[in-house]
Amino acid sequence: MAQLLEVESLSLSFGGITALSDVSTIVQEGSITAVIGPNGAGKTSFFNVISGFYRPTSGTVRFDGCDILALPANARSQRGIARTFQNIALFNGMTVLENIKLGAHAQLRTNVFSASLYLGWARREEEDLTRRIDDEVISFLDLTAIRDRSIEGLPYGLQKRVELARALAMRPRLLMVDEPFAGMNNSEKAAMAQYIRRSVREWGATVLLIDHDMEMIMGLSDQVVVLNFGRMIATGNPDAVRKDPAVIDAYLGTE
């Protein structure tokens, strides 16, 4: 298996506050890696550095062998890094289909200026895109029934699924999901876990995920990275991490 993402001694601070310090990890292609840790441990900061919203103080991030830290966020998504957000960041006032279509924006060859003129090939590309999304993404995530509905008013679990659909429409090589199981009931969780597994198996995606649900994480991931106060306190397979004294200490405290 090739190494898709290599993070080396990554540090990030805002003024005097250290959000991440000396975090290193390697994500193998085709695997599922979970990032866990108590609130404020730096999990989302870690995601934001990889997707390009924060610039780290030091360290390197290599994606598929190339240093990506100099690239702006939109260029990173064009290379195949997609993500979902903790607080569901769907575009309100748009339909489910429009939201998902935006995920595929990065892959189209026509840019917004040529697409504005709506020349023949931009239109063809657009039609192909809609068909592709219908065939692949919408049916895969069982969203056919709500395809043309507005995002507002959809139940939370469905919104999370639309967000995953939008990320998958990007045909990502690295799919980063921020708290996919938060606020879901058990059957929704099971369905979401199934979608994530199939994203790896059928879409060839590599998954990096954040969540607090230990049961789901232990069942789903190949590798677990544990952060606490910005430091990486443990890494390894789920069983090893579960037994790690530093992890038990971080979650439960010592006497």
Add this chain to the structure above:
Amino acid sequence: MHQILEFSIIGLASGSVYVLAALGFVIIFKSSSVFNFALGEMMMIAAYLCFATTVQMQLGWQAGVLVAVVGSVLIALAVERTMLQPLLGKPVIVLVMVTLGVGSIMRGLAGLVWGPDIVQLPDFLPRAPVFIGDVLIPGRLAWGSLVVGLIAGAFMAYYHFSRAGLAIRATSSDQVTAESMGINIRQIFSLTWAITGVLVAASGIILGALNGITPTLGLVALNVLAVVMLSGLTSVGGVVVAGLFIGWVETMVGAYLGAAWQNFVPYLVVLLVMTVKPTGLFGERRIERI
């Protein structure tokens, strides 16, 4: 009754010119939160470009319109690329002040080049009055508002149905998420300025054709501002309603209360609406989750 109807239609027609300019304002504000104070001056420059080509160079009004639209887009892009993009990330007020400065420079330059006196565009809109039933509408106003309606309609279709429109709406809704979708938001900012260039060129030329052109033509942007405030800064559909409404109020007040009232009653209406509903009639209330 007949007279009220006639004034109403004239009012709506003159309001339609505000609609175009206000759309140009809203699309920039929505995507980048920049309050574009140079809007009126951009209209004025476009009108002068049309005048220079049509009258001074004698090239016909078609060439004039073309030069005005292309020139206006190029000026808008130049302002955005050279002055605003380098300031991205600075407080928005800095960018707003830049637009104010650009506006004054444009006004000064126009005064230097074309002088302070009013100039007229040739009549390329038919003069013959249009009758709807037995209601009479001055020809230029009728045709001018028809053109405005077509352009505004085309813009709406573009904004709602094209992929570029989708990308603009996404950027307006959430810049960070839009960027993570691979949308180059700097390109979107440039695109919104280019679109505004087209819209202000159209409204500038039509206004110039109706009332003549002076370096202070841009002051009409104050009325546009009233329109935008009334509709609530962010609503593309609301701007259409608010623009027509302000035009109507202005004309009705002018006709029945006199020109002195005409200058401030629209603002009074805006003020009243703002005290009752600070987000404007159609504005969205943004809730930030923290």
